[in-house]
Amino acid sequence: MSARIEPGRTDPRRPWRRSMRGWWHRNPYYLRYLAMEATSILIALYALILLLGLWRLTEGEAAWAAWLAMLKSPVSLALHAILLPVFAFHSYSWFRIMPKTLPAIEWRGKRLKQTTITALGIAAAVAVNLALLLLLAGVQP
Amino acid sequence: MKRSHEPVFWSLFGAGGILAALCGVALVFVTGLGAPLGWIVSPRLMEFDTLRAFAGQGFGKLVIFAVIVLFLWHATLRILLLLHDFGLGGGRLTRWIGNGLALLATIFTAYLLLLL
Numbered sequence: 702m703s704a705r706i707e708p709g710r711t712d713p714r715r716p717w718r719r720s721m722r723g724w725w726h727r728n729p730y731y732l733r734y735l736a737m738e739a740t741s742i743l744i745a746l747y748a749l750i751l752l753l754g755l756w757r758l759t760e761g762e763a764a765w766a767a768w769l770a771m772l773k774s775p776v777s778l779a780l781h782a783i784l785l786p787v788f789a790f791h792s793y794s795w796f797r798i799m800p801k802t803l804p805a806i807e808w809r810g811k812r813l814k815q816t817t818i819t820a821l822g823i824a825a826a827v828a829v830n831l832a833l834l835l836l837l838a839g840v841q842p
Numbered sequence: 843m844k845r846s847h848e849p850v851f852w853s854l855f856g857a858g859g860i861l862a863a864l865c866g867v868a869l870v871f872v873t874g875l876g877a878p879l880g881w882i883v884s885p886r887l888m889e890f891d892t893l894r895a896f897a898g899q900g901f902g903k904l905v906i907f908a909v910i911v912l913f914l915w916h917a918t919l920r921i922l923l924l925l926h927d928f929g930l931g932g933g934r935l936t937r938w939i940g941n942g943l944a945l946l947a948t949i950f951t952a953y954l955l956l957l958l
Binding site for chain 2: 721725738739741744745748749754755756758759762766772780782784789822825826830831833834837838840842
């Protein structure tokens, strides 16, 4: 590691530094990484929509009805139609990366393959999502 | 050596990421499409009385709190990393603003849930 040069001062050695400008279109992998990271903005947006709903819920029935009407607007429906594949993509990329972040897991004396862990994770995501959907579909208030 | 508080943020990031990965799709469908359009789930699922009753008990409060707060902490860490990748902020000030906003949202969510 080279010593940090304070901002505004130039290193007398003038080492060559590769510019970081436009790094995201140098390699298709970088673009995929960015697409994955950009989902976080939409996850935050969804959380804020729910937070707004909770706020309206505390304000009474009229405020809640206005929030529900907002959810029924074409803009909101279109947004949620976009959020759906975004969350699915988050789920896929989460479990694709998960094995790389875990210590090696052994199963019957063999190291569990990364693809197996990813497949198990995705299977769990499908199962939990379906279970939640069926549970909520069964609720008849 | 000064202890780092980074692990706290990474734990919240991980918890939010797992929660979103496991039930995000179903949640978005139910709250954003299913209930407003009356598809698959009952349109009465998201009526005022139903949600007030749900948020009125401990389990409901916990679910709502976990979803909103963990999603926000998860997204905050990734947005901060994204800003850093583009050479914007990335310094201590940006992290303080990002984490500060997430903390404010956490306190606000808890406050709203205690009102119900």
